[in-house]
Amino acid sequence: MQWKNWSGSVSATPQQLARPKTEAELAGLVAQARKVRVVGAGHSFMPLCETDGALLALDRLEGGPSFNADKSRVWAPAGWSLAKLTAALWEEGVSLINQGDVNPQALAGAIGTGTHGTGAELGSLSTAARGFRLMMPDGSVVTCSASERPELFQAARLSLGLVGVATQIEIDVLPAYHLEEKIETYPLEDVEARWDDLAAKNRHVEFFVFPYGKYVVLKTLNPAPAEGPLKQMNDIDDRAFRIVCDICSVAPWLTRRLQPVIVGAGVRQRRVGPAYRIFPSDRSVRFEEMEYELPRANGWAALKEAIAWIQKRKLPVTFPFEFRLTAADDIWLSPFNATPGASISMHQYAKMPWRDLFAQAEPIFRAHGGRPHWAKRHTLTARDVDTLYPDAAKFKAVRDSVDPGAKFANAHLMDVFAIEERPA
Numbered sequence: 001m002q003w004k005n006w007s008g009s010v011s012a013t014p015q016q017l018a019r020p021k022t023e024a025e026l027a028g029l030v031a032q033a034r035k036v037r038v039v040g041a042g043h044s045f046m047p048l049c050e051t052d053g054a055l056l057a058l059d060r061l062e063g064g065p066s067f068n069a070d071k072s073r074v075w076a077p078a079g080w081s082l083a084k085l086t087a088a089l090w091e092e093g094v095s096l097i098n099q100g101d102v103n104p105q106a107l108a109g110a111i112g113t114g115t116h117g118t119g120a121e122l123g124s125l126s127t128a129a130r131g132f133r134l135m136m137p138d139g140s141v142v143t144c145s146a147s148e149r150p151e152l153f154q155a156a157r158l159s160l161g162l163v164g165v166a167t168q169i170e171i172d173v174l175p176a177y178h179l180e181e182k183i184e185t186y187p188l189e190d191v192e193a194r195w196d197d198l199a200a201k202n203r204h205v206e207f208f209v210f211p212y213g214k215y216v217v218l219k220t221l222n223p224a225p226a227e228g229p230l231k232q233m234n235d236i237d238d239r240a241f242r243i244v245c246d247i248c249s250v251a252p253w254l255t256r257r258l259q260p261v262i263v264g265a266g267v268r269q270r271r272v273g274p275a276y277r278i279f280p281s282d283r284s285v286r287f288e289e290m291e292y293e294l295p296r297a298n299g300w301a302a303l304k305e306a307i308a309w310i311q312k313r314k315l316p317v318t319f320p321f322e323f324r325l326t327a328a329d330d331i332w333l334s335p336f337n338a339t340p341g342a343s344i345s346m347h348q349y350a351k352m353p354w355r356d357l358f359a360q361a362e363p364i365f366r367a368h369g370g371r372p373h374w375a376k377r378h379t380l381t382a383r384d385v386d387t388l389y390p391d392a393a394k395f396k397a398v399r400d401s402v403d404p405g406a407k408f409a410n411a412h413l414m415d416v417f418a419i420e421e422r423p424a
Helices: 023-033 082-091 107-112 150-156 188-200 239-250 251-260 296-312 355-367 382-388 390-400 411-416
Strands: 016-018 037-039 052-056 075-077 093-094 129-135 141-145 164-173 177-185 203-209 215-224 268-274 287-295 321-326 340-347
Touching: 023 052, 023 129, 037 107, 037 164, 052 107, 052 188, 075 082, 075 129, 082 093, 082 296, 093 251, 129 150, 141 150, 141 164, 150 390, 177 188, 188 203, 215 321, 239 251, 239 340, 268 411, 287 296, 287 355, 296 321, 340 355, 382 390
Parallel strands: 016 052, 037 052
Antiparallel strands: 075 164, 093 164, 129 141, 129 164, 177 215, 177 268, 203 215, 203 321, 287 340, 321 340
């Protein structure tokens, strides 16, 4: 049997691929397996789910959301997709504090990799976690929070699946809210001049800019009163973009000529709907992605340097850069640890060469103090991890104590964290 990730660039041939329905069944699988990784939507571009052991999907695991008395927190199934979870939460009158722009990922995968949306004062999804129900290598179950096994909790907040199999995660939620989405196009220099004001006045603001384009797509989201049924389900129709990508995949030299016509001046688009339906978009054109989180003061310089680098070399980069803001946090392995972040996502069409492109661009973001999104393409070494994350040693100590046999680590993670197997 073979498993592939969403983009098709990562594959695995696990000895066992299972979708347990009960915790007892899951415990048996975990206890008996030599190696265990858990998979959600496979939306990671790094080989986080790659394994020759047991690959487990928890989307069918028993149990559902369980709220505290005032519905400010919920114990949620870790294996549910964000799409399924947010729809269920809406029916209960609550919403996630924030989301990213796609929602097929499992809750545990999103939290375990530090997935984030945008918002200068809003943290990643990991910052909403308040407790974990974790299965250990022997199949036993423990819970942890800031007051119960606090060291394990701190590690679990962004763990890449290395400290146990999460079956339930307690998260903060808000009363259900609607969002007004505005999409407008402006020259890049105009957006740069207004950026601080835009970030201060909008709950969410981000933009997309093609390296050869003249205009950026600026997107803002703000809470707003409901305005009836949502008629437009997606933010942008990407059918024409797919055609451009396919043309450029066979005639890369056309990239510089076609990009300026993709985004034109004067676009003004608006819609209002439930937050859980406005946040995510249907991104059907498959791509590879590298994302770096930079100190906020360095974001614009890094973006302009990357664009200039592409233009100077006339590189056929078909996808736009995405530029977002995220608040600082105190999570040990978070790229936003102690640093309010500007996120720059660099994409390439999945049918076009991307590996050398990303490898050559990565030093630009590293030179500006960047740390990569764990689930997006990067080339961090174990030495890099220790340098970039002052609390990495704390995380490693917890991981080593709960999984000394490295059952939950695959080859990629063993390299990145310099993990050595030893008897449990």
